[in-house]
Amino acid sequence: MSTQALGTVEEQDRRSQALARRKLIIGRVLTYATLTVAVLLVAFPIYWMIITSLKLPREIYRVPSLWPKVFTLDNYEKLLADGGFLLALRNSFIVATVVTIVSVVISSFAAYSMVRFRYRFRGFIGRIILFAYLTPASLLFIPISIVMAQLRLGNSLVGLILVYLTFSLPLSTWLLQGYFRGIPRELEEQGLIDGHSRLGALVRIVLPLSAPGLAAVAIFTFTGAWNELLFALVLITSESQRTAPLALNYLITSDVLPWGPLMAGAVISSVPLMILYFIAQRFMVAGMTAGSVKG
Amino acid sequence: MADLNAHAGERQNRAAAMRLNLFAYALVIPVTLLIIGLVGYPFFFAIWVSFTDQVIGNVGKFIGFTNFAYLAGTSTFWAAIQNTVVIVVVTDILKLGIGLGLALLVHQHFPARGIFRSILLLPWAMPAFVAFLTWRVMYQPIGGRINLILTQTGLYPHVVDWLGQRHTAMGSVIVASVWRGFPFWFIPILVQLYSVPEEFYDAARADGANPWQRFRGVTLPGIKQVIIVPTLLSSIWTANAFEHVWLLTQGGPSDATMVFPVLAYFGMQTQRIGEAAAVSVYMLPALGILVIFATALMMRDDEQ
């Protein structure tokens, strides 16, 4: 055909390159724009929480606005002054960390077992553990408090840890199953041939490759244990054993809500979680280490 | 000679298989014991109690289906069925859509995506009651943030009673619930996206596939596998969740947002645990079927 109509090959190239670049830029702009909107929508309530925590009570009620007229750290001071809240944070930290670690370990074993092996009760066990979620907590707390009382674990962090484990394990197990399934058997076979035991293969090969899955499980478990309220409320009686959500809940003593201190407490209590999320999401994108797939 | 060797070989195989089996069982024992021990009793207790007239602290008499009949006779109950189903289905779909969309967006390479990712997890970083109390205040007709923004920017100059009107109440609850719950979908999907090796996409691109075809061929299959768990668990949890409705509307106005857990709560307030349990038992069959179906789906793929 006549080259004149289409231009030279270089011109074609340049045009298609320019087109591609424009598409890329448009794509980028769209992505950023959508993401910004999404982040704004998601973060807006958080923003309100933060500025409320920086306002005086009178202003919170009388002057609803998007920016505090008077900044104050009163709410934070009040909250941190009596030390009870810090103690509650520490308790939450202990409980959440223990639950997460134990949960990750136990559920890794269980998930591995349910994915790699065939045995008679595999399906049954898998389903049974999910039945933990079928009864709502607003009913379950009665029999569980009976059980805890009989085990003499009422009003203790250990009791809470046990209860939270019960509710985090099914989720962790099933999530990890999904990730373990995605890891090719050949890698473990390779490990076995190399002389590892089954357990060693699990620990040395499967777990590192599932780092993203483990990170996700850690996020879920820690968050769940950190933020749980109902069982803490029912099982914990002494002030010294309170967890952070419980301490926050105790700020609400009657029908007047102390928004300032409550929001301040919520902000403080969310900081450890944010730190965890930031660390964990690095692991989430670790992905399969390059080279392991290519034999 | 050969026979003996063969037998020895077989015995070794069987022994090895048994060891393997034991090992497999050993790995699941802790989970199973803990769950059965701590949840088994409450679970059967709840079922048993629903057939009695038990008031807390006393022994209850067996009364058969009386609790169930009483509940089914109230209009509140039927409203609860409808609303619970609506909330579960709609929030699931929205959370899936938003989780998937955001995951795809964040999956791309661009600077500061770590910060974006962390911010998107914020709705989770607080106890549920704080989240929903915050939304309640935001929904306040006068002085609530949402109405403030609408009126001040001129988008909609009238005050809207989001929670107090029948036609906006459910939607408002759903929005708050989705806000709170989408990270639960966002994370597994994101992890799944990152676990697909870049080479697959390169290969698809080399084959001339456009973005939509790449999505369908490379991304989607992995995601289908990974969303079963969030779907199942999110559905169960939403069905059983109490705070998102209670803190926003208490089931009103006029039962517009009444759901089963709130109904159970009313029973508990008068200590009539039999009644409260009956509410939950009504939900069990549906949830149980969901569990069986979803787990079958997940495990079926194992057989390949």
Add this chain to the structure above:
Amino acid sequence: MTDKTTSGAGWSRRRVLTTAASGVALAAASGFPMPAVAQARKLTYWGGLIFSEDANNLLVEAINAWGAANGVETEVVMINQNETTQKVSAAVASNTMPDALDVGLDLMLLLARQNQFILLDDVYNKVGDAHGGWYDGPARATDTTSEVGGRVGVPFGVNGNLLLRRRDLLEPAGFTEAPKTWAELAEQAAAVNAPPVYGLGLALSNVGDANVQVNVMQSYGGRIADDEGKKILLDSAETREWLTWLKGAWDKGLFPPGVTTWDGAGDNQAYLSGQAAFIANTGSVGIAARNDDPELFEGSAFSPLPAGPKGTISPITPQSRVITTGSQMQDEAKALVEHLSNPEFMNAYFNVAIYGPVLKNQEQLQAFDGSNSILVGLLGLAQNGTAPAYPDVYNAAYADFSSNFTVPKLAQRVVVDGWDFDRAIAEAVEQGQAIYNKY
């Protein structure tokens, strides 16, 4: 929390200790002998957490001081009143109830029927005799003799709803006196109703506040059930009168938007944000305003609930101290309960809490001398208030009926769904009778 010195109460650690010491003397004199041997067991007390931090601390200190002075190891746990039912349910089910606790009327009656509390007639009579006798209201309300053969609770305070109004908005409109009837209330509310300020901040949602509508209905002559407490009598002309009043006010736009889904804090928030001119409140808003928004407090006033054509229904709910049957330290607990009724402690407590008096002599306490408008209102409530549920019978069915918010539901059907009175009443009668039939 910053320490707020209480005006005129003048309590201090020394005074509390001396009171404790005199408590011992009193106990010895009155015949509740303290066990000679020092107790190794602990007396656990669950106090009701109320809005006033000072009041909570007072209670804890008083109990601990008494324990120290009497050689009894005490542990006081303050329980959030919003979650008392859950906590108590779990404790009852798992047998971990404390030795003694504060309970509201509902829970006290509920658990008394299940024989969770010991009889305290002796303590009740002693305290009554020592302080001029009990007020009628609390006395009758807490009388569990017919149900369990004796009294289980020793009241220590009453609370109930007062009408809180924005004096600073009403006086310029020409209303210097509190409204005496519901009709007047609607009139005054309409006069100042100018969005974003609304006249009638009365909840109509599934929340305890909304059960005030039951009182409105009763003041029009309506009844929930008959005198036996068995048959629902909601379908009546009086009920329709009440609904007419309600619908009329609603149609005039007197209710702030949101009342149909307010939570327990809804009316308070409306008042504190200046959105409501009238609310029904126990006094917590008064305290909050006094602390955080003095300007608003100055512009407010308390008055009793308005009357209907058939009279005033202004329920007072007594808070009582009870002792559990599982307690190993019943004698000590009895002594403690008696001790806590002493005037020194109660005066200090009343000054910072939002309870009215229960004993006739408490009228003379400094707390009720008139300088505190909230307490004056509560005093009036204690003297003139009606028994809870009056004129209905306060039985288990009534409590269940209230917990299900049947009457607020009725109101919601009328104002939200626009049902006509007959249809809405018919549904409420059906629901109500189903509940009553359970008992």
